[in-house]
Structure formats: C-alpha cells, structure tokens
Amino acid sequence: MCRRSRMGLLNSIHAGHGSMTxxxxxxKESRSNLIIRGFIEKHYSLRVVLLLxxxxxxxxxIGDGVLTPTMSVLSAVSGLRIKFxxxxxxxxxxIACVVLVGLFALQHYGTHRVGFLFAPxxxxxxxxxxxxxxxxxxxxxxxxxxxxxxxxxxNFFRKAGExxxxxxxxxxxxxxxxxxxxxxxxxxxKLSLRLGFTVVVxxxxxxxxxxxxxxxxxxREDLQSSFYKALPDRVFWPVLIIATLxxxxxxxxxxxxxxxxxxxCRALGCFPRIKVVHxxxxxxxxxxxxxxxxxxxxxxxxxxxxxxxxxxxxxxxGLAVILVMFTTTCLMFLVITTVWNRSVLWAALxxxxxxxxxxxxxxxxxxxxxxxxxxxxLLSLATLAVMSAWHYGTAKKQEYELQNKVCLDRFLxxxxxxxxxxxPGVCFxxxxxxxxxxNGVPPMxxxxxxxxxxxxxxxxxxxxxxxxxxxxxxxxxFLVGRIGPAHHRMFRCVVRxxxxxxxxxxxxxxxxxxxxxxxxxFLRLQQQQRQQLDAAGDGEEEDSSGEMEMSxxxxxxxxxxxxxxxxxxxxxxxxxxxxWRASEExxxxxxxREAGVSYMIGHTCVFAHESSSAxxxxxxxxxxxxxxxxxxxxxxxxxxxxxxxxxVGMAYRV
Numbered sequence: 001m002c003r004r005s006r007m008g009l010l011n012s013i014h015a016g017h018g019s020m021t022x023x024x025x026x027x028k029e030s031r032s033n034l035i036i037r038g039f040i041e042k043h044y045s046l047r048v049v050l051l052l053x054x055x056x057x058x059x060x061x062i063g064d065g066v067l068t069p070t071m072s073v074l075s076a077v078s079g080l081r082i083k084f085x086x087x088x089x090x091x092x093x094x095i096a097c098v099v100l101v102g103l104f105a106l107q108h109y110g111t112h113r114v115g116f117l118f119a120p121x122x123x124x125x126x127x128x129x130x131x132x133x134x135x136x137x138x139x140x141x142x143x144x145x146x147x148x149x150x151x152x153x154x155n156f157f158r159k160a161g162e163x164x165x166x167x168x169x170x171x172x173x174x175x176x177x178x179x180x181x182x183x184x185x186x187x188x189x190k191l192s193l194r195l196g197f198t199v200v201v202x203x204x205x206x207x208x209x210x211x212x213x214x215x216x217x218x219x220r221e222d223l224q225s226s227f228y229k230a231l232p233d234r235v236f237w238p239v240l241i242i243a244t245l246x247x248x249x250x251x252x253x254x255x256x257x258x259x260x261x262x263x264x265c266r267a268l269g270c271f272p273r274i275k276v277v278h279x280x281x282x283x284x285x286x287x288x289x290x291x292x293x294x295x296x297x298x299x300x301x302x303x304x305x306x307x308x309x310x311x312x313x314x315x316x317x318g319l320a321v322i323l324v325m326f327t328t329t330c331l332m333f334l335v336i337t338t339v340w341n342r343s344v345l346w347a348a349l350x351x352x353x354x355x356x357x358x359x360x361x362x363x364x365x366x367x368x369x370x371x372x373x374x375x376x377x378l379l380s381l382a383t384l385a386v387m388s389a390w391h392y393g394t395a396k397k398q399e400y401e402l403q404n405k406v407c408l409d410r411f412l413x414x415x416x417x418x419x420x421x422x423x424p425g426v427c428f429x430x431x432x433x434x435x436x437x438x439n440g441v442p443p444m445x446x447x448x449x450x451x452x453x454x455x456x457x458x459x460x461x462x463x464x465x466x467x468x469x470x471x472x473x474x475x476x477x478f479l480v481g482r483i484g485p486a487h488h489r490m491f492r493c494v495v496r497x498x499x500x501x502x503x504x505x506x507x508x509x510x511x512x513x514x515x516x517x518x519x520x521x522f523l524r525l526q527q528q529q530r531q532q533l534d535a536a537g538d539g540e541e542e543d544s545s546g547e548m549e550m551s552x553x554x555x556x557x558x559x560x561x562x563x564x565x566x567x568x569x570x571x572x573x574x575x576x577x578x579x580w581r582a583s584e585e586x587x588x589x590x591x592x593r594e595a596g597v598s599y600m601i602g603h604t605c606v607f608a609h610e611s612s613s614a615x616x617x618x619x620x621x622x623x624x625x626x627x628x629x630x631x632x633x634x635x636x637x638x639x640x641x642x643x644x645x646x647x648v649g650m651a652y653r654v
Contacts, residue, residue, distance in 0.1 A: 001334060001335065001339060003467075003468040004339055005037050005338060006041045007037060007040045007047060007334070007338065008047065008050065008051060008468075009047055009051045009391075030343065033337045033338055033341055033344065036334070036337050036338060036344070037337075037338045040334075050334075051391075052384070052388060053327065053330070054331065055384050055388055055391075056323075056327065056380060056384055057323070057324055057331070058265065058270075058387070059380035059381075059383035059387065060320050060324045060327070060376060060380050061257070061258070061324055062258055062261065062262065062379075062380075062383050063320050063379040063380050064179065064180065064257075064258070064317075064320055064321065064324070065255055065257070065296050066296055067316055067376065068176075068177075068180075068250065068251055068254040068317070069254070069296075069300050070096075070100070070303045070307075070313055071310065071313045071314060072247035072250050072251050073096045073099050073100055073244070073247050073248070073251065073304075074092075074093070074096045074304055074310055074313065075310050076240070076243045076244045076246075076247045078225075078310060079225075079227075079240050079243065080092060080240070081225075082225060082228040082229060082236075083236065089308060093305060097305065099244065099248070100297065100300050100304065101297065101301070103251055103252070103255075104255075104294070104300075107293045108277070108279070108288050108293070110279025110288060111252060111256060111279070111286055117249075118252075121242070121249050122246060123200075124242050124246075125242050125243065126200060126201065126204040128235075128239050128242055129204055129208035130203065130207045130208060132208065132211055132230070132235070133204075133206075133207030133210055133212070134211065135211065135232070136210075136214045136215045136230050137207070137210055137211050137214045139214075140214040140217065140218050141214035141215075141218065142214075144210050144213050147210060148206075165360075165363075165364055166367060168361050168365075169315065169318055169319075169361075169364040169365045169367065169368045170314065171361075172318040172321065172364075172365060174205070175321070176317060176318065176321045177253075177254075178321075179321050179324040179325055179328070180253060180257045181193065211230065212230055215230040255293075255296065256286075258292065259287050259288065259289050259292060260287065262274070262289060262292055263276050263287055265387060267466045267497070267500075268466060268468070268499050269391055269395070269466075271386070271387055271390060272386070272627045272628075272630075272631035272632075273631040273632040273633075274289055274292065274632060275289065275291065275632060275637075276288075276289055277290070299379075303375070307372065311372075312371060312372030314372075315368040315371050315372035316372045316375035316376050317376075318361075318368070318373075319362075319368065319369070319373040319376050320376035320380075322358060322361045322362045323362065323380075325358050326355065326358040326362055329350075329351055329354045329355045329358060330351070330355070332347075332350065333347045333348070333350065336350060385623070389619055389623040389624050390624065390627055392619055392620070392624065393620055393623075393624030393627075396654040397604065397606050397652060397654065398432050400443075400652045400653075400654050401432055401442060401443055401444075401652075405441065405442060405443060406440060406442075406443060406445075407440050407441075408440055408441065408484055411440075411441045411449075419453060420449070420453050420454065420455070421453060421454040422454070422455065422456065422457045423454055423455070423456055424456070424457060424592060424596065425456045425457065425458070425592055425593075425595045425596040425597065425598060426456055426458040426459075426460065426516075426589070426592045426593050426595075426596070426597045426598070427455060427456035427458070427460070427597075427598045428460050428512070428515070428597070428598070428599050428600070429444075429445050429459060429460065429461045429462065429600045429601075430463075430464070430602075430634070430638065431444065431445075431461060431462070431463050431602070432464075441461070441483075442461065442602070443650070444600075444648045445461075445648070447648060447650055448600065448646075456598060457588075457592050458489045458491075458589060458592045458593075459483075459488075459489065460490075460491045460492070460515065461483065461490070461491070462492075462493050463493070464638075465494060465495070466496075466498070466499055467496055467497070467499070468499065469498045470499060470500040470501075471501055472496045472497055472501070476496065477495060477497070478493060478494070478496075478514075478515075479494040479495075479496070480492070480493050480518050480519060480521075480522040481522075482522075486585070489585070489588070491519060493515055493518065493519070495515075508639040508640060508641070512597065516593065520586055520589065523586050524586070596644075597644060598645075599635070599644055599645050600646040600647075600648060601635050601646070601647055601648070602634075602647070602648050603647040603648060603650070604649075604650045604651070604652055605625075605649075605650070605652070606620060606624065606628070606651075606652045607620065607621055607652065607653055608620040608653075608654060610653075635647065
C-alpha cells in the first residue's frame with residue numbers, strides 16, 4: 001500500500017529517489033477504490049492507526065516465535081510420561097529446555113547445512129500420523145468417517161451450546177502454523193505450496209484426528225493424552241523420536257520467519273539497528289540475527305519453566321495465531337481494493353467469509369485471556385512499543401535533517417568565508433535516505449565544516465535508501481550525480497535497496513570499489529555526452545546547476561561483483577560544459593584514492609523540544625533514546641573501518 005499510494009507512513013520516509021522502471025503499471029481504478037484510498041490519505045490519524053494495526057499483527061508473528069517452539073517441544077517431550085508415569089513434571093520441563101537450548105544454539109550455522117533433513121523428517125512425520133490414523137480408524141471405530149459430513153458441525157453446536165463455542169479456543173490449535181506460510185513463499189512456488197498442503201498435509205492431518213476420535217470413542221478416560229496412548233506399543237518410541245525432530249523442524253520454520261520479518265522491519269525503519277548475518281552465500285533469504293535469537297531462547301525458556309502446562313501455553317498460542325489471521329484478513333480488504341483495484345463487493349465478500357470465521361474463533365480465544373491468553377498480548381504490546389517508538393524517533397530525526405539541509409549556494413558561500421582548506425584524499429559522507437537525496441548538504445556535514453574548516457578534495461555524499469519494494473534491480477541500484485560546479489569535485493550517490501535485501505552490502509571495501517567504479521562510469525558518461533554535443537554543433541553553455549536523469553548502457557569499466565559485463569545503470573547527468581575535464585578527473589579520482597579514503601557519518605542525539613508534550617518527551621527522550629544507545633551504531637552496521645572513521649556529533653531538537 002505504501003508503494004502505490006500515500007496511505008501509509010513508511011513511504012514518507014522511504015520514498016524512492018527517481019522512478020523505478022521495474023514497478024508495475026497502475027491499473028484503472030474504480031470510483032469506490034479512489035474514495036477509500038483518498039479517505040485514508042486525507043486523515044493522518046487513520047494512517048497512524050493503519051501503521052499501528054500492521055505493527056500489531058507483526059508483533060503477534062514475532063510472538064509466535066516464542067510460543068511455537070515452546071508449545072511444540074513441550075508437547076512432544078510430554079509423551080515420555082506415558083511410558084514413565086512416575087516421571088516428575090520437572091524432568092520433562094528440563095528435557096524440553098535442553099532441546100530448546102540446542103535448537104537455538106544451532107541457529108548461527110544456518111539451515112543450509114541441515115536443510116536436506118527437513119523434508120525427510122516431515123514426510124516421515126506425516127506418514128506416521130496418517131498411517132496411525134488409518135490404523136485407529138479401522139481398529140476402534142470405522143464409522144468415524146461420517147465426521148466428514150458438515151452436518152456434525154451443526155449437530156455439535158446444537159448439543160454443546162456455549163461449551164461448544166468455548167471449545168473453539170482449543171480447536172483453533174488444529175490450524176496453527178498456517179499463519180506462518182508466508183515464510184515459505186521465499187523458497188517455494190505457490191503451486192508447490194498448494195499441492196503440498198492439499199495432497200499431503202491436509203489428508204494426513206484429517207486421518208490423524210479421525211484416528212484419535214475413533215480411539216477416544218472407546219477410551220474416553222484418555223482424553224488428556226490421547227495421541228500417545230493411541231499409538232501401538234511397537235511404534236511408540238520411533239514416533240516419539242520423529243515427533244521431537246518434527247517439532248524442531250516446525251520451530252525452525254517460525255524462527256526463520258521471525259528473523260526474516262524483523263530484518264525487513266529494520267530495513268523499513270520500524271526496528272532498532274541489529275546485526276544481520278547471512279548464513280548462506282547462495283540463498284539470500286537465509287539469515288541469522290544473534291540478538292533476536294538469544295532473546296527468543298530466553299523467552300522460550302521462561303515460558304516453559306513458568307507455565308509448564310501445555311494447556312495454558314496452548315491458550316496463549318491460539319490467541320496469537322487467530323489475531324495474526326484476523327489482522328491479515330482486514331489488511332487484505334485494503335489490498336484487494338486499493339492495490340489490486342478489484343471491486344469493493346468482492347473485497348467485502350472476502351472479508352465477510354474469512355473474517356466471520358476468524359471472529360468466531362477470536363471470541364472464544366479472548367475468553368481464555370485470564371488462563372494464559374494474556375501472554376501473547378503482553379509480548380505483542382512490548383514489541384509494538386519498541387517498533388512504534390523507534391519508527392517515531394527515526395521519522396522525527398529524518399524530518400529534522402530534511403528541514404535543516406543546507407542549500408548548496410549557502411554552503412559554498414560559507415566555505416569561502418571561513419578560509420576552507422582541501423586536504424588530499426576521498427571522503428564518503430554517509431547520510432540518511434531522505435537528507436542525502438537531491439541537492440544540498442546534510443546538516444551534519446555543514447556542522448563539521450563550520451567547526452573544522454577543512455575537508456577532502458573529493459567528496460562523495462552517499463545516501464543509503466530502503467524502498468518499499470522487495471528488491472531493486474541491479475541496473476537501478478546506483479544513482480550518481482554531481483553537486484555544484486565540476487571543480488569542486490563533489491558528487492552524490494544514492495544506493496537503493498529493497499526491504500528484503502537492505503543491509504547486505506557484504507565486504508565494505510568491495511562496496512567502496514563499486515561506488516568508485518560508478519563514479520568513473522559517470523565521468524566517462526559525461527565525456528561521451530560532451531562529445532555528442534560537440535559533434536552535433538551544440539556549443540551553448542548549460543547551467544552548471546541543471547540536472548537531467550536518463551537511462552544508458554554504462555561502459556565496461558571494471559569488475560563489478562567479479563564479472564566484467566555491461567549493465568544498464570541510471571545516472572543523473574549534470575551538463576557543465578565549461579569545466580569539463582573528464583580524463584583529468586578520472587586521474588585525480590584515482591590519485592586521491594591512493595592518498596587515502598575516509599568515511600564520515602553522523603552521531604546524533606535526538607531530544608524532544610522543551611515545549612513538547614510529556615508523552616512526546618517520554619517517547620523520544622526515554623524510549624527512543626534508550627533504544628538508540630543500545631542498538632548497533634550505524635558505522636558498525638555498515639562495516640566501516642574504525643581507523644578511517646570520522647564521527648560528527650550533533651544534537652537534534654525535534
């Protein structure tokens with residue numbers, strides 16, 4: 001929604017610089033769709049509510065990363081008490097904690113080392129429960145197959161009444177895990193997911209539950225542990241081992257999904273700066289976040305030791321899952337109308353069908369809030385507070401930088417008035433996505449020059465932007481332009497990433513080489529443009545501050561990503577014909593690089609203005625300040641070497 005409209009708040013911070021040729025062409029919009037979009041865009045409060053609603057659903061998914069491993073491992077290990085009734089509950093909790101610690105301790109190795117085991121484990125697990133289900137149906141009550149008739153749904157609620165409605169809070173656990181299927185879309189096609197679910201997963205689950213029902217129809221006293229008690233003695237231990245392995249695989253899926261969604265939130269400015277480790281050089285989506293991993297492990301152990309009871313954990317788990325599903329349904333209504341441009345009636349029908357079922361389950365789960373259901377609400381509120389405070393503080397910081405950007409003429413006048421000295425070398429000045437785009441100088445650099453009137457002979461203002469698209473094509477990643485007249489040797493380079501790839505610059509020296517290669521390509525491109533204008537007989541001078549943007553085939557001027565090949569690159573061309581010295585500039589650029597490369601980055605402290613409200617002061621000074629001090633510094637995230645780093649301290653009053 002942020003990508004195609006002004007309905008969200010993210011696009012105001014992460015708006016793309018220049019057009020993106022890879023974006024889809026907009027479809028014709030109906031009048032009702034325009035009314036919905038315009039109404040939300042017009043009211044800022046609705047945009048805030050929409051963002052908070054999205055962050056709430058995201059927080060629930062992150063909470064799933066705590067509840068899924070806890071519920072899965074503890075329920076699998078509890079099968080030991082079937083064979084050893086005298087085994088104390090403390091021992092099963094201890095074994096579950098050991099399995100959880102081992103699961104999280106292996107995360108830094110990545111899933112690519114053991115991923116080949118996932119499919120055989122899950123196939124074995126599904127085959128086991130499907131086969132055991134068939135065995136129990138045939139042995140205990142073959143007539144249970146009549147449960148496939150929808151009549152028994154009606155009959156169940158007619159007889160059970162309010163108790164039947166209350167039982168929906170437990171029945172929802174049958175579909176837990178479906179809310180995390182989005183994580184599979186990065187690895188499998190939609191067709192393979194549909195086939196895998198309808199042909200393998202769903203039939204095996206139905207057979208397993210029907211087999212349990214057949215067993216319970218003859219053994220009602222075994223209600224609390226029917227799954228393990230329905231197993232034949234000869235297959236008990238193999239099934240227990242496979243069940244434990246399958247819970248580890250299922251937990252791994254939601255842990256990976258949590259890493260992925262937090263990484264994307266961080267790229268979009270909705271989560272503090274954290275370390276993201278790419279565990280595979282071949283598969284981009286396989287990541288590991290140490291801080292999140294150990295936090296999840298600590299919370300899982302705390303829930304396991306604190307609750308001990310799978311019933312209370314199940315209440316919490318069910319509420320988290322159904323809230324994620326209901327949030328998704330509500331947001332899909334807006335996506336169908338404003339992004340897909342489909343009829344409001346179809347969107348309303350979709351929301352009514354799925355939303356009514358989810359609301360029914362949600363109402364039953366809310367009744368279990370006093371019995372463990374409060375846990376996901378507490379986890380999501382804490383995560384929501386962190387995400388919203390970080391987003392608010394970041395938005396205010398970038399808003400201040402945008403408003404206080406120093407215009408080029410004023411900066412050049414200031415430079416000449418204080419006796420500026422140019423020292424040998426190249427300096428990359430890093431700035432935020434908004435303040436670094438377009439003409440002008442970031443306030444951090446102007447502050448530095450005012451207090452220390454010297455800077456390098458070649459200046460490159462680098463702006464790292466994360467756009468509201470998943471990925472940015474390689475030919476549209478770099479935007480290079482000149483700032484001011486050519487003899488100032490000042491350039492700007494906007495580097496654009498999608499929210500699924502933001503932060504993967506790899507080795508910083510390789511990233512630096514790519515930037516310098518793009519600068520050389522830009523200079524050669526200007527020389528070509530000059531030669532073409534001379535050949536056409538156009539000798540008129542152009543305004544040195546004028547810029548044009550065009551897409552060209554860049555020259556093969558070096559190795560990029562280890563391969564020498566032509567790429568389509570976007571550049572901003574400044575047609576300054578008087579001061580054009582392309583070959584000399586290339587030489588000078590290389591000489592200054594040999595003289596030394598420095599990196600300048602701002603170290604800002606954000607404070608609420610003295611006239612601000614108490615709520616704003618608490619959000620900015622206390623919460624955002626705490627998160628900023630305890631998150632990774634920008635220089636560390638970018639991998640900038642300390643020996644070449646210049647940090648400029650500034651205090652912002654927002």
